[in-house]
Amino acid sequence: MDIDMPSFATPALPLEKTHLRIGFVALSDCAPLVAAKVLEFGHRHGLTLELCRQPSWAAVRDKLLSGELDAAHALYGLVYGVQLGIGGPQADMAVLMVLNRNGQAITLSTRLARALDDHGTLQAAIATLERKPVFAQTFPTGTHAMWLYYWLAAQGVHPLTDVESVVIPPPRMVDALARDTLDGFCAGEPWHALAEARGAGETVAATSEIWPNHPEKVLACRRDFVARHPHTARALIRTMLEACRWVDAPTHRDEIASWLAKPDALDVPREFIAPRLTGREGGKRFARAPLPVSFFDGGTVNYPRAAEGRWFLAQYRRWGLWRGSEAATADDAAIAAAVNQTGLYREAAALAEVPLPPDTRTDVLCDGATWR
Known part of the structure; x- marks a missing residue:
């Protein structure tokens, strides 16, 4: 088993909690969580991860809110939906990092x-x-x-x-x-x-x-978990950055596909996982595979940019899911700044020697609309 990772020195910060229950849903982009567990990346940061497969995103939401899960591989929009109380319980939520883009x-x-x-x-x-x-x-x-x-x-x-x-x-x-x-x-x-x-x-x-290179799954938790366990949250981000870096290496995509195929992960034959996870295929209608799922890309994947959180708020308004206040721009910016833990991420990335991408970027979507 090839583990090509730099050696990071962990500062002597006492962790508030060392055993974490992490939820996931059976999708190929849970690969960083599976890699983190199989290769035990958490151990170098004082963490033991217990992966908990969930039958649905509603189950992920409910178990995060009840405290049965400490953190989870979650839909970006799930976090913001819970933050706003759309169609279910409201709770203050946190996006610790982005786990993948595209896919x-x-x-x-x-x-x-x-x-x-x-x-x-x-x-x-x-x-x-x-x-x-x-x-x-x-x-x-x-x-x-x-x-x-x-x-x-x-x-x-x-x-x-x-x-x-x-x-x-x-x-x-x-x-x-x-x-x-x-x-x-x-x-x-x-x-x-x-x-x-x-x-x-x-x-x-x-x-x-x-949306080329759109954000997809995030590492999510309740915001009070961050408040009570800041050192643990920082260590978890570092662990997942290492896992994302490992999974993103082309030589490791086929290897992780075999782990994902197992019954306690996706329980799907490997031949249905590997071609699209590795970017070799995108479907029989595609002459060339579309942009592949990306987990690290030099750290550009993982920064929890607040502007991307604002995009979801704009879509909720567009489709009548949420009205928000009349001062949409200021209101949305404040919500995104509270949810996306950019400060904590910056600290963890610095310790992991992961460079930070620019805080702003301009994206062009399929209908020609831009977002920044």
């Missing part, structure tokens, strides 16, 4: 994908269906819901009136597509690869086409 997709049923080929536009393809189309995402305020809504709107399809949007845990989506109770879904891998392998659907868009 999600939209798959249509084979019937709808063929109709898209025949008719040229999604609007025309949907008109061939005998019922209102049903599209699935994984959590009402999550990243997958926002990517799906944004993509549909860019195709001229209103995501709340022209289609029925439902929440389904990622491992159940392929079966729903195969049973013809679903016309499309947005989620992470390996479920798109599995849908194509079963002939149930075809991947028609990668989320990196919607």
